[in-house]
Each structure stands twice: as structure tokens, then as C-alpha cells.
Amino acid sequence: MKHLALAGALTAITLAGAGSALAAPSVERGDYLVNTIMGCGNCHTPMGPNGPEMDKALGGRLVEDNAAFKAISSNITPGGAVAKWSDAELAKAIREGIRPDGSLIGPPMPFEVYKGISDTDLASIVMYLRTVPAVTNDPGKSEYRIPLPPAYGPPITSVADVPEGVTVEYGAYLAGPLGHCTVCHTPFDKNGMAQFDTLLGAGGNEFHGPWGTSITANITPTGLGHYSDAELKAVLTTGKRPDGSMLLPPMPVATTAAMTSDDIDALILYMRSLPPKDTPTPQ
Ligand code: HEC
Ligand code: HEC
DSSP states (O other): HHHHHHHHHHHHHHHHHHHHHSSOOOOHHHHHHHHHOOOOHHHSSSETTHHHHHHHHOOOOOOOEESSSEEEEOOOOSSSSSGGSSSHHHHHEEEEOOOOOOOOOTTTHHHHTTTTHHHHHHHHHHHHHTOOOOOOOOOOOOESSSOOOOSSSSSOOOOOOOSSSHHHHHHHIIIITTOOOOHSSBBOTTTTOOOHHHHOOHHHHEETTEEEEOOOOOSSSHHTTTHHHHHHHHHHHSBOOTTTBBOOSOOOOHHTTTHHHHHHHHHHHHHHHHHOOOOEEEE
């Protein structure tokens, strides 16, 4: 009996120890994710002539109007439709792209990578979104002229946390599921899907806007080999190359500039680890 009781006590201690080592969701983490690496506001905050209108942060706006779709991002503050959704419903919308009524959320919200958001981070994002000021804004409805798939993949029950640190693994998590760097920086196929399996990081996608045309950089060692780590870090945190040229939109420089030093280092480690690829000629 004595032995059994001792074993039980030890198990309890071990479990408590393991529990406290696990990340717990928090508003602070959600704030960091939404406002830096994930850059939800880059699509969801209205743009005025002087840049993002922060008094209407996350209130929704016209994101893209092209042949395939007119995409209008939703008001995701407590002033929008999401206010009536449960936390689980909001989480499913963000990670799987499915609203409570079963309808699919359209592009360019990057669901091909958001399916990899960990449970804890997803809970933090939802917690934070519930705390932002309610914005009264109806940005209107998107129109998709292309058929949307029935879903972005099989239902997701759980995604494990990736331990934070200056590691290739955490860099990959930042660059993929959180930051969707890989989506913009991997050549799209004819259907607008990033060709992760064959051309991860090879760049070459064109973006048009008031800045003219920008082409996403090759972020494999083929494209970034000429930078030292310090130079690459400065490019990401200042938006300026060593030759003085500024990075054009939609490269989310405000987002990378606000990230922690360790997270930038992890991104750099990850980009250095990618198999070198040549940028294909755009079709
Ligand atoms: C690249 C642009 C882009 C990014 C980045 C983005 N979104 Fe979206 N989001 C959209 C668009 C566009 C829609 C509307 C799509 C539609 O109408 O089907 C949308 C819709 C949504 C919806 C559905 C709301 C509703 O009322 O139907 C939620 C929730 C959402 N986004 C949350 C987020 C969160 C949280 C983030 C950051 C973690 C984020 N989005 C990042 C473009 C983006
Ligand atoms: C919405 C699309 C988009 C996203 C998301 C994005 N980028 Fe970019 N990125 C671009 C474009 C476009 C350029 C080229 C800008 C130019 O030509 O001035 C660029 C340029 C760069 C460069 C500069 C390379 C050089 O030529 O000097 C680096 C490095 C880079 N991105 C890394 C990243 C990382 C890391 C992330 C994720 C944190 C990221 N990008 C997310 C679109 C994007």
C-alpha cells in the first residue's frame, strides 16, 4: 500500500511538472501572433490614403478584385458576425476555413497553411480577437467567380505545439502555418495553389498594385546566398536592402519589423535550410 501511494504521488508530481512546461493559451500570445507574424490586419484592416486605418483595425476591407474573385475580408472584431460565434466556431473558421453555417471562407486567406496552426496558438488568437475594440463596419460581401473546393482538407481535431526557439523547426512553423511567407514565396500553379512539393521558396509570383508590379523573391539559398545573416536580418527588420532599395508591397515589412529578434533568427535559419531552387519563369 505504501509503495502504491508513493507511486501515485510521484505520478501526480510528474504530471504537474509536465503540465506547467506546456504552453498555455494567452491574450498576449494572441496579440503577438495577430499583430506581427500572422499579419491578420494586412488583409482585415481598412486602408486609407495614409495607410491602415487603425481606429477601424480588423474591421474588414476590399482585399483583391481580379478575374477570379472580388475578395472582401470580414469584420473580425466583436462588432462583426463573429461576435455571435462560439470560440470553437471561430477557431474552426480560422484553421479550417469553414463558417458555422458550413460555408467555406474564400481566398486569399491562406488556409493551405493555417491548417497547421497549433491548438494553443489557435486558442490564443481567438482569446485575443475577443478583446479587440468592436468596430462598426460592414465591408460588404466577396464574390467568387471560381468554384471553391468543398473543404481545404479533412476535418482537424488537434495540432501539436511546436516548441519556441531559434530552430529550423520553429522557423518552419513561423514561415508556414503562422506567417504564410511560404505561400507568397512559392510559385503558384494555374489554379493559384503554391507548389510546395516541388518549388518551396522559389519565388516568382507577381503582385500588382499602386506600387506597380512586384515579384516575390526567391528565399531559398539560391536567392538569398549573397546576404550575410546580419544583412538578411536587417532586410527583414528595416525593409531596406544593403544597397538602400526598399522592399515593395505586399511584402509585410511592418509585420517582420515588429517580430522578436529570436523569431527573425529562426526564420533566417529556416530559409537557409531550404533546398536551393531556381525561380521558374512566370507563365
Ligand atoms: C491574405 C489575406 C488574409 C489574411 C492574411 C487573413 N485573412 Fe481572414 N479573410 C480574408 C478574406 C478575403 C476573407 C473573406 C473571404 C470570403 O468572403 O469568403 C476572410 C475571412 C475571415 C473570417 C471569416 C469571418 C466571417 O464573418 O465570415 C475570419 C474569422 C478570419 N478571416 C480571420 C482571420 C484571422 C484571425 C487572420 C490572422 C490569423 C486572418 N483572417 C488573416 C483574408 C485574409
Ligand atoms: C503577401 C505576400 C508576401 C508575404 C506574406 C511575404 N512576402 Fe517576402 N516578399 C514579397 C514580395 C512581393 C517581395 C519582393 C519585394 C520587392 O521586390 O521589393 C518580398 C521580398 C522578400 C525578401 C527580400 C529578398 C531580397 O531580394 O532582398 C525576403 C528576405 C522575404 N521577402 C522574406 C519573407 C519572409 C521571411 C516572410 C514571412 C515572415 C515573407 N517574406 C512574407 C511578398 C511576400
